[in-house]
Amino acid sequence: MLADILQLFVAGLATGAIYALVAIGFTLLWQTSQTINFAQGEFVMLPAFFVLIAMGFFKLPFWAAVLAGGAVSVLLLGYLFKKLMVDPMIRHGVLPLVIATIGLAILMKESVREFYGADAWPFPPLAAATNVTVFGVSFAVQSLVVLVISIAAVAALQLFLNGTRTGRCMQATAQNPTVARLLGIPVERMILYTFLINAALVVLASILITPIYLAKFTNGELLGLYAFIAAIIGGFNQIRGAIAGGLLLGVVDNFTAVYISSQYRMAVPLVFLIVIILFRPQGLLGRVEERTV
């Protein structure tokens, strides 16, 4: 019993950590450029395939492939995404961009399905698929690795944002671009950085989960949705919030499936979310975004 709970908890954390990684991206983009990226899930799905292509087609060793695929992804999902889609549209409010990203999601999914194949493909794991058993509970080394690496990544990100000048400039930009501009911060560049960071995060997420999820063109669908939920629960304007939201969601989801209903598994976290939003409209750890009178 207790073992089960521990089991569920850790498994939930591992999945939640991934949601968190992706949710942080959501949050960053929203903060700095009011971008809601409905293709975020597909952003995680794609890099794995770049790696597979690099390995299968260009015959690179795994790590080289990861670097190559990562670089391509950051260029595509970070730089080009901002230059070609966000920049022309952002002036016109949130909705057109949302629609465009929905289109982008379809495009990415369909391209992978058509050019690489519809079935799931195995992906080389970062750690051996073995388990460690700690008092009666066995944990997959993989999920532990996922957990550790994502925590490390988040910590590094926080260190960067709070510890370095650029990081602080980015935060200033996030809090209030206008003021930041007045302070002489190169807002445009800072925004670009957030897009690159987002791309880096999804690449990391992709490398971490694909060995467990298996590489498949539909991987993005649920993941993107869950990451979005996590970001919202967390308040959508707080990195800490996104993390909390992600972990919370992962754990709640697991416990729901066991102790409430597996048929309504998808629904419970959402209802839970509605309740949170109704009683804390600014989200779990969110700041209130004042609306000017």
Next chain:
Amino acid sequence: MSAVLSVRGLKKSFGGIVAVDDVSFDVHPGEILGIIGPNGSGKSTLFNCVLGQLSPSGGSVELDGREVTGMRPCDLNRLGVSRTFQLLQVFPELSVRENLILAGQEHRGNMLSRLFGRRDAGLGAEADRMIELFRLGHLAHQKAAGLSYGQQKLLDAAMAFMAGPRLVLLDEPAGGVNPTMLVSLRERLKALNTEQRATFVVIEHNMEFVMALCTRIVVLAEGRIIAEGEPEAVRNDPNVVRAYLGH
């Protein structure tokens, strides 16, 4: 004579900062009361508390002797209190005429009659009268977005009078309006004051404007009333001078 509006011990604090501190004053029928004070003296906050835009932390607001503290703005408006905002607040996508009709429609009939009744809610004539009064005739059918700043200011003010209010609170009506326009605006307000027996409260920076327009003046500083009385008296009040110079 009994007050149209009487504010008693009104308080509003945001976290630690006290923006409005124990403010009390009356507004009498037919008068034009000016509220002046340096920036950040809590004028607009006071307004927003009186009008239910913000809920006051303490004190009470009475309209014709009826407690209306913290009442929703739309209900307060239906009781005959209308206002303008410091920043421009017209509806850019609606035509001038539509803006005016909107400003009045919620005072006519009920939801159903508004749905099934006349398209202009029977306010067409009234709207045209306002358009005349504020010299907006040639613009009647233009989108508000197409108006100049001054013209929008006029429209903004005109909207406040559509429903024949008992009490009108104007938040910096003169802000950013050019001198000539300023004169015509002042005339309009005086005219309305005499014709409609409408009562005004005016927040304003522009001293000339206030002195010329108002019959009585309340001076705020750091959220407290430091002086109150006839324009002349206030002008010479040492506290007021200090407050403004000290600013």
Next chain:
Amino acid sequence: MSRHRGAIGWGALAAACVFLLVAPFLFRPYGVFILATWAVMTIAAIGLNLTLGYAGQISLAQAAFVGIGSYITAYLTTRGWPFWPTYVLGGVSCFAVGWLLGYPALRVQHHYLAFVTLAFNTVIYLVFRNEEWLTGGIYGITNVPRPSVLGFSVAKPIPFYYFCLAHLALVSAATWWLLRSPWGRAFIALRENPIRALSLGVDTRRYTLIAFALGAGLGGISGTLYAPLVQFIDPTPFALGLSLNLLLMVVVGGSGYFFGPFLGAVVAVLLPEWTRFAQNYYLMGYAVLVMLLMVFCPSGLFGFADRLLSASTTRSPAEDGTPAQEAAR
């Protein structure tokens, strides 16, 4: 100049109407079915446009309402009910549910609201799928009968197409009329500046609920037509995808423009068909087209047309409601 502008609007409208009336004689049954689908989806999109385009309240739950409408009609007509009562019931119950769903809208804003509605949609979908005793679960409801009007059956493709078209005309007329009423004015005020509206006596709370409920109601109506159109109902069509698709219709067409949804639905329903010449690539082609559309006319097709026309003419009276001007409001 407003003449010329109006002329363009009315001309286009007239042409479109004529086309829709003669369409069945130009196309094979497949084309007629697609057009009927277009009509049904347009009704749902008009509803969403009320909520989003006019009242400025984003909703990602429209598919749920289409679903509720569909299931009500499917469930009852397959149990011997005549169509019309289910039609009314579908619209009314969605109106009611929409009203309730509107309450969160009073508390939360923007993406939070989008999210509450998104969550609602997911929950409803799971109910459709899991409550087999009621909805037939994943087996769905088969052989939904097509109604008859005054004893004249519209089961055949062409009559049913005209049946859907008639409903679309009805809904459009009603919406047009609604938007010219003080309600329409209040909706726009709600979208552009709720705080000012509030200070002018507009009970924003009530109008928000109404906007939500009306949008939902139209979703339900379109659902009650969707069931007899496809004649088989299962949960899959009513997942989040359709809600996003409807959002796409509204935004691509031009949210807040009366005729936006009509064009948006053309893009969402017909475009994938036209791109099918690209064989396996048709969905990609569709996606790319949507992205380009958003990049080049972010205010939607009507926003685009409106800009072109305003460029060629000066600002013009917004009184007599020509499409172009209605669009402009």
Next chain:
Amino acid sequence: MTRLKFALGAAAALLLAGAAAGAEVKFAYVGEISGSLAVSGGNFRDGVILAVEEINAKGGILKQKIALTQYDTQTNPGVARAQMQKALDGEPYAVFGPIFSGNVKVTMQMMQQAEVPHFIGGEAAELVTLGDPYLFRTSFGQQIGMPKIANYIRDELKAKTLALIWVNNDFGKGGRDKLMKELAARNIKVVADVSTESGQVDFAADVVKLKAANADVVFVYSNEEECARIMREARKQGLKGPFVGDTTLLSQKTIELAGDAANGVQGHVGLSADAPIPAVADFKARFQKRFNYIPDHNGLKGYSGVYAVKYVTEKLGKFDRKALAKMMHGLTITPKEEPGILIETSWDNTGEIDRISFLAEVINGQQKITKTLPKLGK
């Protein structure tokens, strides 16, 4: 990569087909190319393509080349109906697909009216009971597979209790409901009934539930990659088997994805590209060469379906839909008569299909057929 080449190739082939018109017989694939059933649909479609290309290479049917057109239902009944209408407007000789049973149901009436034989991939039990004389299965319905499995669980495994984990879509739910009935009839108690989502990746919670039930047998009924993930999680949590499944659980794809975790699973294999039959192995090789991936049983379904049409049409000596449908009923085709059928196959007069099937077990990464179950007819 090769998919790209193939796609271009297909496009080119299409143009050519258009150019070299002449005597053609129209086949249509109407099924799931995108959407949640894209994998099964894609397999089925590629099976059809392979068969069509082979037949055309050999000069076609009755000297007429087959012109194949594809229609994507997006796994959505509304779209399916539209696409089927579009296909019918082209007056095809025979239609293949859909795979999604919902899409079969929504199009059935139209097919009946149009009197076009259609060879479906849907395995939902009730499809053949709706009285459509033009409907033919390409693999047998769950109402035929499940009794075999239930018997196996009772007789071979001597199980009294069973824990069931299934994917909540028309395939999983349909099979689950059937199996429940059969188990009840053999009074085997279902002590855990765990529903999972298609595309689900984290099965920790579900396996915890299975463990808690601690049943004699764990029955896994889902699509290949979910099966693989379930098995991995089960091994991880040390869930004791035996693990029983039908077709998908024992498919080569599942084994490839699950690795060692798949070892020891056993069960029933209806139609399988791994069947111990030279013709099937040969088909698998050709398919893999052509499309660069391993077919699942849907590949075989599409492939053999096309050959059934070829066989019957040539027997009739003319293209006659009605006659084709009539002849199919109660027909048995053996590989001797038509190699393309791969396995001896019979259709009864409801369009239900009957084939031999297998009991198998996964032994160090390989599916080993332990027993061949005869056709029900014999």
